[in-house]
Amino acid sequence: MLTSLRIRHFRAWQDTGPVRLAPLTVFFGEHGTGKSSLGHALALLDPHAHEAVSGQQAGFALDAVWQAGGQRVSRHLSAASAPERASAPLTFVDTEAQGDRIPLPSAGDPAVSHWLHAMGLDAPSTASQTGRSARHAQHLLGHLLNAPEGGTIWLEHPENHLHPKAQAVLADALIAAVQSTAEGQHPGVQCIVESHSEALLNRLQRRVAEAVIPPEELALYVCRLRGPHAELEALRLNAYGDIENWPEDLFGHDMTDITARTVAALRRRQAEAREPKA
Numbered sequence: 001m002l003t004s005l006r007i008r009h010f011r012a013w014q015d016t017g018p019v020r021l022a023p024l025t026v027f028f029g030e031h032g033t034g035k036s037s038l039g040h041a042l043a044l045l046d047p048h049a050h051e052a053v054s055g056q057q058a059g060f061a062l063d064a065v066w067q068a069g070g071q072r073v074s075r076h077l078s079a080a081s082a083p084e085r086a087s088a089p090l091t092f093v094d095t096e097a098q099g100d101r102i103p104l105p106s107a108g109d110p111a112v113s114h115w116l117h118a119m120g121l122d123a124p125s126t127a128s129q130t131g132r133s134a135r136h137a138q139h140l141l142g143h144l145l146n147a148p149e150g151g152t153i154w155l156e157h158p159e160n161h162l163h164p165k166a167q168a169v170l171a172d173a174l175i176a177a178v179q180s181t182a183e184g185q186h187p188g189v190q191c192i193v194e195s196h197s198e199a200l201l202n203r204l205q206r207r208v209a210e211a212v213i214p215p216e217e218l219a220l221y222v223c224r225l226r227g228p229h230a231e232l233e234a235l236r237l238n239a240y241g242d243i244e245n246w247p248e249d250l251f252g253h254d255m256t257d258i259t260a261r262t263v264a265a266l267r268r269r270q271a272e273a274r275e276p277k278a
Helices: 035-041 047-054 111-118 132-146 164-179 196-209 252-274
Strands: 004-011 013-015 026-029 061-068 071-078 090-094 152-156 192-194 218-226 227-236
Touching: 013 035, 013 132, 013 227, 026 035, 026 164, 026 196, 035 061, 035 090, 035 152, 035 192, 047 192, 090 132, 111 132, 111 164, 132 152, 164 192, 164 196, 196 218, 227 252
Parallel strands: 026 192, 026 218, 090 152, 152 192
Antiparallel strands: 004 013, 004 061, 061 071, 218 227
């Protein structure tokens, strides 16, 4: 499992600083804030990507650390060097570019059927009858269920084509994928996700509050642009599922509207309670 990374001079990133990676790591942020670049930089750990590395801007550097077989392994990559060998098993899923080219897993698979049903996307009997949302969900579930044990999977905007309920259930599927089996016989996979789904974040917070997953098994970040450069802010998630440093306008005005509506309703109830009854 990848445990940390640091990226310097790569696209919009001048220097991410040390970034802690957990079994389930999610990068939130608007489009164009550098989320995808983090995954593209990690992809360069593949020895076959040496030409792509050589073409990076001067000063490019990537430091990655992961745990493998109880040992701590580190790698440094720069424009002048390529990785000596393959790193931890990495799988990258671009849901837009690759979605229609990935073999469709069987909807009859019990695990796939379970999650599709929970998402409200029970698949028809034939692939030709499968809707876009169900097909997209099947692709995602296929990757989650078939990723190498102990490996790492990067998911780029997995919430695309899914309605909010399905996005929330997707968060549960991600939690299930990263957790060990009930018998503890083997580790789950590590999931690194880039997303702008409020429903996914809300479900993760709920599961922490319910003690389904401890907060230390999650790492949540917000990507932003400050001038021409990207910046990363870690969200502090406590044991009750609260984010202690909630960023302003993280999901636009939706959360602002919900908060304002709740406060307005509370004030109206208080005012009505004080009014003399006829």
